[in-house]
Amino acid sequence: MLYVEIYTRKWLGFNIYREVLGGYCMGGKFKWTKFENCDINDPFFNSLKQDYPEFPQWFMKKSKNGESALVCEDEKGLCAFLYLKEEKEPIELIDQILPSKKRIKIGTLKLDERIQGQRLGEGAVGVALWRWQESEAEEIYLTVFPKHTLLIELIEKFGFTYMGKNKRGENIYLKSKKKINYSDPFKAFPFLNPYFEKAGYIPIYDYYHDTLFPYSELYNTKQEVEEKAAANGITKVFIGFPTSNLHHKVGEPVIIYRIDTKAEKNKQYKSAATSFCTLTNLTIIKSDNIPNIDLDKFIKLAGNKTVYSPEELEQFFYEKKNIVLIEMVYNGFFGKGENITFKELNEKGLFNDYPYNIVLSREQFISILEMGGKDVSNIIINKT
Template identity: 35%
Template sequence: MELKLTRFDSIDFNDVFFDSLKEDYEEIPQWFEKKSLAGDSAYVFSEEGGAIDGFLYLKVEEGIVSDIVPPLPYGRHVKVGTLKINAHGTKLGERFLKKIFDYVVASNAEDVYVTVFEKHAALILLFERYGFEKYGNKVTKNGVEWVLYKQLSNIPNDVTKRYPVVMAKDRRKYLLTIYPEFHTRLFPDSILKNEDPQAIIKDVSHTNSIHKVYICKLYGANQLKCGDVIVIYRTGDNVSPAWYSAVATSICVIQEVVLLGSFKTVDDFLQYCLPFSVFSEIELRKFYKEGKYPYILRFSYNYALPKRLNRATLVTDCGMVDDRWGCTELNDKQFSRILEMSKANENIIIN
């Protein structure tokens, strides 16, 4: 199962998934046909049997957005044109939100907005959690919709509300190493070209979620604090030398670090870790019993680096010491060089 960009004319509009949209929006059959004839595409998430479980249409709007009250000022905006998700406890909503933010960043847009009926309370709460605020209303023959709006230049103190923006200025930075088998499952947008997304990206919580939990015993991991910025480093593939195959792939932000010993029971531990961890319940129970991995890191997956820097580049061009890396602190110069060489978007990382 995959979140896939699909042409409208390849989507089965008769799928029962679209029934509620047809009830809410009288004109949606004509809209769908128009998009099909134009060759437009949307993001679709389907079950193994082919039934649709999620649908997302995005578009860039230039200028003033005048069909809402109050209008959005002149600028480059992303509109979440249509979004519906069948929620079933796998954080699929977060996966779609991440795709929305990825689209905003790639489009060099200044903001993003969505219109939604007040009755869709769970969807509204999801958007509000990530910094969307009620901006106004949109009135059509279908009724009154809320306009939820997020401006990237608005940087709240809450690390979740300001997602995907990374506040790196005056924050500590670290390189965090993760083995390939765990890296790929945790960071589906940061897979390498020689990995098979069809076999890896599945509808499970740790893949879909913006938030990740990683359990480790890396030296120095206990010193991480909320707001610290981490560069994810995928270790070598054991086929090619790590000098060439180990790479920096992603930028994340620490939310909290919890010690294994702080959980009074295994059930408390499972409740915290299971929805966001790459490890199975059996593995987690074993970790809790044996106590070999004392640090539980929770962080947000903010940004997949456009260009992956291998170990050779990190050492020779970014000033890192050729040593055994685990949770290794970066100075500002090293971090800035990593951003520069990886061609990171300056609007998403404030350094």
């Protein structure tokens, strides 16, 4: 069957480009690592020792218990550290006590100053929230001193709510599955807004897809996926050149469709839906050769988010008839062995047009999630 091969040529009307800059830890990578394999004398831990005098004793206890953390290390040493734990105790604040219930605590989340401009923090928080989503815990929380303003901005972006202070003077930030904030996709992450009415596809060629979404296709274990996700971040930014108007809207979910270009036979079994995202921004840079913003603003908007130089962006600006900048938050993936082939989608009437023209109903989108082995009740929650 040549359906996929023929349509692939036509899909070039909307070219998807590479992943945004950042997300890699100064030549290092994230890895789930035993406490005992981390050097507590690394200068990375100095600020934690200053904030928490008992930190060395706590660290040694975790080491003796064989516990692990998600860490990133480069040629200078540790540059990121995430530790999670399950709890069921009450949380004591100065003016109230939060009753005991199943919670995930982000026990430690630290990023070194030298990587503050990268998206490692976003990726680490994303991993923590994915773990929480998969757990039976109703809430996830962390404690943070008010002086750590960048960390507070990050967790507030992801929908954590200030609950008060504890006796140590730390702020308590908490997120509950019963009170998800659907005002924007980041605050709702990793859950999808239950009030969407339609969805769509975004097709990406394999050589772009596997750079942008490496954990959607090739990795077998949850830990491998989390390590890649933390390093790559969960915000995806693209520059595209559509040939017609898109039906996609900010806040709507989309299915990421990987177009296989390597298979010579049975392409219908190779190209597949791998992931699902939520659109967070859709900026029309240029439409029918008429710019909506000037060149300088385009370069400022896109220049620090793509691998392209200002010169390349300028070339696009003057040569392309239509230019769109799309941003998405990466809600989840189906995973190796669960990706849904073109053949399966087509047989169920879910892929019968150019991908950008396909409007998926709410029921069809949910059907695709189920075909990918996802528990929809744990992805779309809290609809009243």
